[in-house]
Amino acid sequence: MPVAQSPGRGRGPGHAKIADRFVISARWVVPVEPAGAVLEHHAVAVRDGAIEKLLPASEASREFPNYPYLELPDHVLIPGLVNAHTHAAMSLMRGLADDLPLMRWLQEHIWPTETKHVSPEFVRDGTALACAEMLRGGITCFNDMYFFPQAALEAVQAAGMRVALGLIVIDFPTTYASDPADYLRKGFELRDRSREDPLVSFCLAPHAPYTVSDPTFRQIATFAAELDLPVHVHLHETEHEIERSLAEHGVRPLERLGKLGLLGPNLIAVHAVHLTAAEIQVLARHGCSVAHCPSSNLKLASGFAPIEALRNAGVNICLGTDGAASNNRLDVFTEMRSAALLAKAVARDASAFPAHAALRAATLGGARALGLSARIGSIEPGKRADLVAVQMRAPELAPCYDPVSHLVYAAGREHVSHVWVDGELKRAPADLDTRWQVWQNALKGLADS
């Protein structure tokens, strides 16, 4: 039963539809679900963009004799990585300003640059660059929060990636929208226009407790419940945010969001660095997700998120790169490694957040946070074929006692050899799009002035 092609699929130079049906056979398949499974010499049959069957390689050619067969003898096949929090277009600000205190970074560099430059063209070009980087690194789906999401969507569709587009809302005007109602209206118009594309889903994206008012949050809570949309919000990122909330609202941000009706399985709390033991229980009880951004939390000196305590409490953990102005890599391999390593030192326990947990957070954890766990996040029959092959034959990956250990602790995105989104093999562009150079020159002028 062929699946209808979405408007965004199969277009542009970055795609190669090798077949509607095919088999990938790999040295190892790590399906993520069931947890901890590592299948040696297994194969995945793909049909019309969906995973048809996962079976021993020795049975695959007999069971699927007419399917083209791709053999990956030194590779581990995993579900596509999910980047659960980014601002993709900010790739154009990668390394524009580093090693600065947070407020100088924002006030003297990021905000002036955004005020002067952010436009639909900026967002389209920046998102295109981010997609190229993310696809090369095995990221097949990302959760975006930025201005002009329509322009971001155009770039994502050209790249053929899966996206959860954040319908951003801030209580002050920007070049994108004039007030909360305008942000929401523009967001929902985009959603209405794009709902046919099976690779696209949406989040409500109120920016942060310090940029969104109570009435706006209340309205978002209503929309989230009515439309069953995830709510993607920066939360408890810095001590300053919490102090400000106490001063302005008399409560910490999480308690405020609770009062405004936002706590529930739809909530994606981004960063969640500063949490009391009671707050960890609140997040768990309400079934919230935490988008952990370890590189960004370190680079901006936000602090150390209590990931193992959250995981032990049962909170769904996913991983985000944040934007390239505060990371500066849109690289979920690096976030897996950083998350697994940091959690051990924070928990003072070398067995904390083991490799399998990090890989799960980077795949199924992200899918679950985005409400997509029925479609992606693991290699299971019936799910869409978002798949990544990682080539494990290199001096830095030898020997190999456990491919999941290597995925998290030793390998990098440079070992990604194949990426499929919805069953479609992605090819790195033959040459790098150079639109970023135009922006580099423009932004550099501002930075130097």
Add this chain to the structure above:
Amino acid sequence: MPVAQSPGRGRGPGHAKIADRFVISARWVVPVEPAGAVLEHHAVAVRDGAIEKLLPASEASREFPNYPYLELPDHVLIPGLVNAHTHAAMSLMRGLADDLPLMRWLQEHIWPTETKHVSPEFVRDGTALACAEMLRGGITCFNDMYFFPQAALEAVQAAGMRVALGLIVIDFPTTYASDPADYLRKGFELRDRSREDPLVSFCLAPHAPYTVSDPTFRQIATFAAELDLPVHVHLHETEHEIERSLAEHGVRPLERLGKLGLLGPNLIAVHAVHLTAAEIQVLARHGCSVAHCPSSNLKLASGFAPIEALRNAGVNICLGTDGAASNNRLDVFTEMRSAALLAKAVARDASAFPAHAALRAATLGGARALGLSARIGSIEPGKRADLVAVQMRAPELAPCYDPVSHLVYAAGREHVSHVWVDGELKRAPADLDTRWQVWQNALKGLADS
């Protein structure tokens, strides 16, 4: 004036001597000294393995008309990276046992494996694998601490790398040596045999405060002073180490080493995670170096080293990967990034340990700790030509406002395009040596049993 070839140079398949004299011209040269310099369109003239001149690219072909000319239009040229602490042969135990509490990791996995398997063959093969990984990743010199250093040296000479070999001393017998005198005797015999090789230097390497007795430390202090050798020792790595020292010696390890005469510019304190403010001042006052191993400190849950406080106190910081059983990457790019990011969150200051400081620690800091700063660690005329080119044209490195930011925060070892040691261009081996597979099978049997 041609320099004599060392016994270890120019041998094996990994080497290509393109010329005794040549010019490398690069988009950027970051010489590390003077601090903070980023030279655009500059060239380095190399003659007989030494840096002859650093000059604008526009003048290079006029000034050196007869030198072969290598143009690197998208690259940044930096000094070779120095891995200031590793156990190279442990590459064979990469990922053998992860996510375990420290004592279970040591007692049930690492020590039984070492007891059963470590031999000259193991060390030679493991060090060869480590050298392949390190050279590919831009590391031109490393400070090693392991058993059978003679076997390690054979592998290093075959790879054509620079090495500081640790003359390991432990107060209990192993298959390598029977008692402290035997360790020292074997170490000094090796030193006597290998002193002619200009790529080889030596450290005294008493393993740690909990494995070395007072008389042995005293003897090492005497040798270090007499022979002006660096002393390479694990120090203040874990709280357990400090508690044990308090129980057994009545003082913390650093104070004990001070009483035994070991504090001075020769001391390389590896890890240095748990330090009081007074101890930071002691390290600074004595001119000691700290070999910071951020990945290992996290992975073993040792803790967070106070790097910015050490740096502000004037302590020389260098970077180490530790061994592949506790990292699992012999990758100084990752250590630079981790060090720069972690220091910010630990110091609660996003401007802490900036990119230039991380690059300096990874090059000149390591050279200084090893007593080699007159020979390597920066791109300055008269120093040996240990050089690394990093190719900066890739989606994940675009745009580029500041190449040093990219080196530390965005690039990885996979972007290394050229590596020279002592003026000799290294080539990645055409195919991976597979001796590691023999060991993988042997060690895996033990792990599964």
